[in-house]
Each structure stands twice: as structure tokens, then as C-alpha cells.
Amino acid sequence: MSKLLRKPNNQEIAQGVTLVHDVTSENSSLEYVGFKIIDLAPGVTYTEELGKQECCIVAVTGKINVSDRDVTYENIGTRKSVFEKQPTDSVYVSNDHIFDVEAVSGARVALCYSPSEKQLPTRLISASENGVEQRGTGNNKRMVHNILPDSDPSANSLLVVEVFTESGNWSSYPPHKHDQDNLPQESFLEETYYHEMNPPQGFVFQRVYTDDRSLDETMTVENGNVVIVPVGYHPVGVPEGYTSYYLNVMAGPKRIWKFHNDPDHEWILKR
Numbered sequence: 001m002s003k004l005l006r007k008p009n010n011q012e013i014a015q016g017v018t019l020v021h022d023v024t025s026e027n028s029s030l031e032y033v034g035f036k037i038i039d040l041a042p043g044v045t046y047t048e049e050l051g052k053q054e055c056c057i058v059a060v061t062g063k064i065n066v067s068d069r070d071v072t073y074e075n076i077g078t079r080k081s082v083f084e085k086q087p088t089d090s091v092y093v094s095n096d097h098i099f100d101v102e103a104v105s106g107a108r109v110a111l112c113y114s115p116s117e118k119q120l121p122t123r124l125i126s127a128s129e130n131g132v133e134q135r136g137t138g139n140n141k142r143m144v145h146n147i148l149p150d151s152d153p154s155a156n157s158l159l160v161v162e163v164f165t166e167s168g169n170w171s172s173y174p175p176h177k178h179d180q181d182n183l184p185q186e187s188f189l190e191e192t193y194y195h196e197m198n199p200p201q202g203f204v205f206q207r208v209y210t211d212d213r214s215l216d217e218t219m220t221v222e223n224g225n226v227v228i229v230p231v232g233y234h235p236v237g238v239p240e241g242y243t244s245y246y247l248n249v250m251a252g253p254k255r256i257w258k259f260h261n262d263p264d265h266e267w268i269l270k271r
């Protein structure tokens with residue numbers, strides 16, 4: 001099994017709280033990005049003390065209340081399935097806070113982390129604030145929900161987006177990378193991909209590779225899997241009949257998404 005591909009772990013860590021994924025700097029090669037998926041049964045509360053990390057709490061599905069013990073946002077979350085293709089609500093909580101996530105209905109919640117020292121205000125990022133972008137042409141069309149783009153100064157390091165790629169299409173394509181801290185040409189951002197497919201028996205292919213091919217892995221990614229992108233290009237191809245959803249978390253030393261296209265494939269943009 002690839003070191004970059006994570007299957008759901010589904011560990012019940014408390015009654016009604018299932019830790020589906022847990023990517024940390026201890027169990028991966030990532031330094032800047034941490035990622036969890038938790039499933040909560042209705043009425044159950046998950047609590048976490050952040051320490052020196054900031055967190056973007058994304059209501060992937062279901063309704064939740066989120067509190068940093070100072071401010072509380074109630075009944076947030078907009079969809080039963082990501083494939084309703086509606087943006088959802090999220091909450092940014094800065095380092096050194098304790099937060100509670102209480103499930104109003106059964107809920108799947110993504111917790112996106114990055115190391116952080118400087119406190120910023122807790123903030124509701126409402127669904128209506130998500131910039132919805134249609135990118136690409138032909139079989140490269142995809143739709144993006146910008147939850148925490150680099151134009152939004154709410155976070156110190158985190159960048160968070162959702163991407164929907166229709167049947168037979170490609171995204172993160174032509175292949176691009178962001179693994180050099182060399183602005184203004186390119187930024188260094190690690191990344192995680194949390195994938196879902198509709199219908200759920202579907203799969204996508206994701207390749208992660210570097211110019212020198214010291215890393216070159218092509219993964220068959222199934223519903224609920226996470227792909228870790230420490231470096232390299234990371235295109236996604238979606239087979240006919242299936243729609244792909246993924247939630248991207250990116251972070252690095254500078255909060256700028258400046259990518260570099262693979263020169264071998266950049267011509268695709270110029271057709």
C-alpha cells in the first residue's frame with residue numbers, strides 16, 4: 001500500500017465519535033498540514049484543545065454547533081451529501097483555544113490543522129461566503145468552493161477548498177505542483193486530499209510525482225480515502241459514470257498558493 005494513500009480507519013474514540021482519518025506530523029511526512037475526519041452521532045459533542053495549531057472546522061455533511069467557549073455558532077452545515085454541490089459552513093478557530101463540536105444531526109466533520117502561534121479571531125465562514133468558481137474547459141472542467149483561499153486573511157497558514165470533478169473529467173490538471181519556497185515563482189504548500197465519489201462504489205486515479213521521478217505513485221482512490229501530497233504534481237482523473245469530490249487542505253511557510261505547471265503538459269492550457 002502506498003504511503004500516500006490512507007483508507008478510513010473508523011476508530012470509535014468515544015461513544016458516538018468515530019475518528020475516520022487522522023493525519024498528523026507524527027504519522028506522516030507532513031510538517032505543515034494536519035487533517036482529521038470525524039463522524040458524530042446526533043447529540044454527541046467532540047472537544048479538542050488546539051495548542052499551537054489553528055483549525056478550520058468544515059461541516060462536510062450534517063448540522064453541528066461549534067463553540068470556542070466564547071462564541072458559539074449554532075446549527076451550521078448545509079447538506080446531507082456533498083453531492084448536493086452546495087457550499088457548506090466552516091469555522092476558523094485559532095491556536096490556544098479549546099473547541100466543541102456538537103452534532104445536531106448525524107454529521108461528518110473535517111478538521112484541518114496547521115501549526116500557528118499568532119492568535120486570530122474565531123470566525124464563521126458561512127456557505128454564502130464561499131467563492132464558487134468554474135475552472136477549465138472541455139474535459140478539464142471542475143467546480144471549486146473556496147472556503148479559505150489565500151485572498152481571505154482569516155488564517156495564518158491554512159488554505160481550504162472543495163473541488164467537484166464530473167464524470168470523465170480531470171482536475172488539478174494539467175499537473176501542477178507547489179513544493180518550492182521560491183516566490184514569486186512558486187510557493188511551498190503541503191496538501192491533503194479527502195475524496196468522496198458518487199455513486200460511492202466509484203474510484204478515481206491520482207498521480208503524485210516529481211520532476212526527477214524520485215516520487216511517482218499512481219493511486220486508485222476510493223470513497224472516503226485520503227491522499228497525502230508532501231511534494232510534487234498531483235493530478236486527478238475521474239472515470240466515466242462517477243462524480244468526484246475532494247476537500248483540499250494546504251499549508252506551508254507562506255500563505256500563498258502559487259503553483260508551477262508541469263512544462264511537459266502546460267500546452268494543454270494553450271490549445
Ligand SMILES: O=C(O)C[C@@H](O)[C@H](O)C(=O)CO
Nearest residue numbers: 135142161163171172173248
Ligand atoms: O483547480 C483544480 O483543479 C483544483 C486544484 O487546484 C486543487 O485545489 C489543487 O491541486 C491545489 O493545489
